Amino acid sequence: MKKSLRTRLYACLWCLGMFVFLMPEHTNAQGAAPSEHLVFSFPADAVLKMHKVKIVQSAYTEYFEMNSFTSGYAGLQQTPDSSKGSSHTLISSLWDPNTSAGIYSSVAYQASNTYTGRFGGEGDGYQSINPYNWVMNTWYNQVIRAWKSNGQLYVATFMNNLSTNQWFHTVTLAMPAPSNFLGSGNDAFLENWDSNVKWNGAFVRKAFFKDCWNLNTSGVWQKHTSRYFSANAGDSARNGIYDRAFDAGYDSTEDAYYMVHGGSTTPGAGFGTGRTLTLPAQTNQGTAPVITAGVISSVTASYASGITTVNWTNDNTTSPQLSAKVEILDAGGTVLYTQQDTLPQKRSTTFMATLSAGSYTARVTVRDIFNNLSAAVTGSFTVSGRGTDTTFYKFKNAYSNLYLGVKDSSTANSATISQYAGSNSYNLQWYASTQSNGSIVLINRRSGKALDLPGSAQTAGTHPIQYTVTNGTNQQWNLVVATGSTFLIQSNMSNHYVLDDSASSTLQGTGIILYAASGTSGSANQQWYQESVSSGLSSLSGAAVSAALMPAPPVTASVLQVFPNPAVNVVNITCKKMNAKMWIWFYDVPGRVVKRVAVTGSPMQVDISSLLPGTYFVKYGNETVTFVKE
Structure with a gap:
C-alpha cells in the first residue's frame, strides 16, 4: 500500500536534511502548488521498473518522482539545500518493514559521492541523495532493479542520461525479503513541498513522462494496462490560491504524458470541476523497450x-x-x-x-x-615456478590434543589418516587449496597428496586416506565453525559427515574416521583447532580465547546485517540484539579467523582496511553473513 501524502512529504523533507513543520493550516495566504500523480496499473509483480522524465520548468522545493514501488520511491529534486554537492539531486529511499519491531532497511552499496542516512517521521528508513546535477530539457531514464539473496530483498537505482547515454548506479538498498518484489503499480509524482513565499506555488513546474515499463518476475516486459492523473484533494488549506493550479494530459508531439502545477496553470476542459483525469495509452511505446545489452x-x-x-x-x-x-x-x-x-x-x-x-x-x-x-x-x-602457496597448517583434535597426519608418514596412495603428537614433521602439515564452490582440498605437505574418501564412500566409520589430488567432491572439505575457536572438518559429500577421533581415543596412531556430527557444533572429539605452521600459534588464537570472552548464555543474533557490501575500508554491523560480552568473528574462505572485535553496540563500525581483497564471513551468535572486501 502506498504511503499517504503526508508520510511521503515527511520522507522527502528528511532526504533534504531539513525538516519543515507541516501545519494543517498555513498563515501564508498564497500556498503551495498542489501535489499531483500519474498512476499506472500493471498486471503483475515486477523485478524492474523503468520510466523516463524530461523536466521543462522547475523551481526550488520541487520533487519529480519517477518510480514508486513497494516500500520505496526514487526521482529528481530541486532543493535550496546544496550541502550534498548540488541543488539538482537524485534521490532513492526505502522504508523499514517494521521500525518499532527492529526490522530495518539498510544500505548495501552507495556510489562514492552518494550520501546515505536514516530518515524519520511518518515513515522511517534509509535515504540516499546524489548530487546528480540533472538539467532541464533533457530526457532521463530511471531503472529500479530488485533481486533476492540470503533472505534479503535488494533494490538498486540506476540513472541514464539519454543525451550522453551514460548510466550511473547511485545506491542499492535492502530489507528482509517480503513475499513480493517491487509490486505491480507505479506512480509519478510532482510535489512542491514548501509553501514558503520564496518557493511556493507562484512558480510553474512541469515535466513530461513516457515509456513506463515493468519487467515481471518471469522476465517478460509489460506495459501499463490503464493510467490516470490525480491532483490531491483535501489540501486546499495548504495550497491556498493555487489549489486548482494543476493540469495534465497526453502530448502527441512528445509522445509523453505531462504534469504541470503552480503559477497561472488551470485544469483542462476534461477535468470539469474534478481533480482526476483518465489518460490514453502512449501511442508509440511499442511492445517492449529497445535495450542495448551490457558490454x-x-x-x-x-x-x-x-x-x-x-x-x-x-x-x-x-x-x-x-x-x-x-x-x-x-x-x-x-x-x-x-x-x-x-x-x-x-x-x-x-x-x-x-x-x-x-x-x-x-x-x-x-x-x-x-x-x-x-x-x-x-x-x-x-x-611461473611451482605456484605453491607456502602457508601450511596443522589440525589438533580438541579432545585428544593430537594432530591430523598420514599413518607412518607414508607418501603412498591409500595410506590412512591417523592422529599423532605435535611436532614439526611435514606429515602433520596441510595446505588448504580453495575450490570454486568455497570448499577446500587439504594437501599433505610431505606426500603432496589430498585427504580423500576412498571410492567416494561416505558411510559412518569410513577411514579417510590420502590420494593423488583430483579436486573431486570426495576430496573436498568444509571448515565449519563449531565454537569460537574450533572447527568441524566436514566432507563436501552429500552426507556432510565430519572427521572424528574414533571412540574419543587419546592414543597416538588411532585411525580417524568419518562420522555424523553430534549436533550443530559436534562433540569434542570432532572439533579441531587450526594452527599456523609458521608461528606455531593457532590462527584462531584458541589458547588465548578464554571462557570469559565467549557468550554465556548463547545469544540469537536476530537479523545480522553487514553493509556496504562490497566494502573497501569499513563495514557497518547491525543486529537487533547486541551483547557487550560477545565477540564478532571474521573468517576467510578456508575458515581461518582473520579478525575479531568486541561488540560496542548496534550499529557499530569495523575497520577492515587490513584485510586482503576477497570473500569473508562475519559470525555473531548463531548467525553468519558473507561480505566482499574490495
Missing part, C-alpha cells in the same frame, strides 16, 4: 602466492551490470574455477587456489539489469 570493455588477471586476481571494466554507455560470472581456464580451455555474484558494482574478484606453472585465461561474462547476457571477454596470465 565488457576489458579483463585483466594476475597470480601471486596462491591468489588469482581478476579485474574488469564495463562500457557505461551500455546497460549496467547486474551479475558477473568469472571463470579461470587452463591452457587447454578447461574451466578450473568459477565464481558468480549478483553485485552490480563488483568489478574485481579473487580466487584463493594454487595454480601450477603454465598459461591461464580469466573469462568474464556479465548479465545486465535487463537480463541480457554480454559477450564473454578474456584476459590471459602466466604462473
Whole structure:
C-alpha cells in the first residue's frame, strides 16, 4: 500500500536534511502548488521498473518522482539545500518493514559521492541523495532493479542520461525479503513541498513522462494496462490560491504524458470541476523497450602466492551490470574455477587456489539489469615456478590434543589418516587449496597428496586416506565453525559427515574416521583447532580465547546485517540484539579467523582496511553473513 501524502512529504523533507513543520493550516495566504500523480496499473509483480522524465520548468522545493514501488520511491529534486554537492539531486529511499519491531532497511552499496542516512517521521528508513546535477530539457531514464539473496530483498537505482547515454548506479538498498518484489503499480509524482513565499506555488513546474515499463518476475516486459492523473484533494488549506493550479494530459508531439502545477496553470476542459483525469495509452511505446545489452570493455588477471586476481571494466554507455560470472581456464580451455555474484558494482574478484606453472585465461561474462547476457571477454596470465602457496597448517583434535597426519608418514596412495603428537614433521602439515564452490582440498605437505574418501564412500566409520589430488567432491572439505575457536572438518559429500577421533581415543596412531556430527557444533572429539605452521600459534588464537570472552548464555543474533557490501575500508554491523560480552568473528574462505572485535553496540563500525581483497564471513551468535572486501 502506498504511503499517504503526508508520510511521503515527511520522507522527502528528511532526504533534504531539513525538516519543515507541516501545519494543517498555513498563515501564508498564497500556498503551495498542489501535489499531483500519474498512476499506472500493471498486471503483475515486477523485478524492474523503468520510466523516463524530461523536466521543462522547475523551481526550488520541487520533487519529480519517477518510480514508486513497494516500500520505496526514487526521482529528481530541486532543493535550496546544496550541502550534498548540488541543488539538482537524485534521490532513492526505502522504508523499514517494521521500525518499532527492529526490522530495518539498510544500505548495501552507495556510489562514492552518494550520501546515505536514516530518515524519520511518518515513515522511517534509509535515504540516499546524489548530487546528480540533472538539467532541464533533457530526457532521463530511471531503472529500479530488485533481486533476492540470503533472505534479503535488494533494490538498486540506476540513472541514464539519454543525451550522453551514460548510466550511473547511485545506491542499492535492502530489507528482509517480503513475499513480493517491487509490486505491480507505479506512480509519478510532482510535489512542491514548501509553501514558503520564496518557493511556493507562484512558480510553474512541469515535466513530461513516457515509456513506463515493468519487467515481471518471469522476465517478460509489460506495459501499463490503464493510467490516470490525480491532483490531491483535501489540501486546499495548504495550497491556498493555487489549489486548482494543476493540469495534465497526453502530448502527441512528445509522445509523453505531462504534469504541470503552480503559477497561472488551470485544469483542462476534461477535468470539469474534478481533480482526476483518465489518460490514453502512449501511442508509440511499442511492445517492449529497445535495450542495448551490457558490454565488457576489458579483463585483466594476475597470480601471486596462491591468489588469482581478476579485474574488469564495463562500457557505461551500455546497460549496467547486474551479475558477473568469472571463470579461470587452463591452457587447454578447461574451466578450473568459477565464481558468480549478483553485485552490480563488483568489478574485481579473487580466487584463493594454487595454480601450477603454465598459461591461464580469466573469462568474464556479465548479465545486465535487463537480463541480457554480454559477450564473454578474456584476459590471459602466466604462473611461473611451482605456484605453491607456502602457508601450511596443522589440525589438533580438541579432545585428544593430537594432530591430523598420514599413518607412518607414508607418501603412498591409500595410506590412512591417523592422529599423532605435535611436532614439526611435514606429515602433520596441510595446505588448504580453495575450490570454486568455497570448499577446500587439504594437501599433505610431505606426500603432496589430498585427504580423500576412498571410492567416494561416505558411510559412518569410513577411514579417510590420502590420494593423488583430483579436486573431486570426495576430496573436498568444509571448515565449519563449531565454537569460537574450533572447527568441524566436514566432507563436501552429500552426507556432510565430519572427521572424528574414533571412540574419543587419546592414543597416538588411532585411525580417524568419518562420522555424523553430534549436533550443530559436534562433540569434542570432532572439533579441531587450526594452527599456523609458521608461528606455531593457532590462527584462531584458541589458547588465548578464554571462557570469559565467549557468550554465556548463547545469544540469537536476530537479523545480522553487514553493509556496504562490497566494502573497501569499513563495514557497518547491525543486529537487533547486541551483547557487550560477545565477540564478532571474521573468517576467510578456508575458515581461518582473520579478525575479531568486541561488540560496542548496534550499529557499530569495523575497520577492515587490513584485510586482503576477497570473500569473508562475519559470525555473531548463531548467525553468519558473507561480505566482499574490495
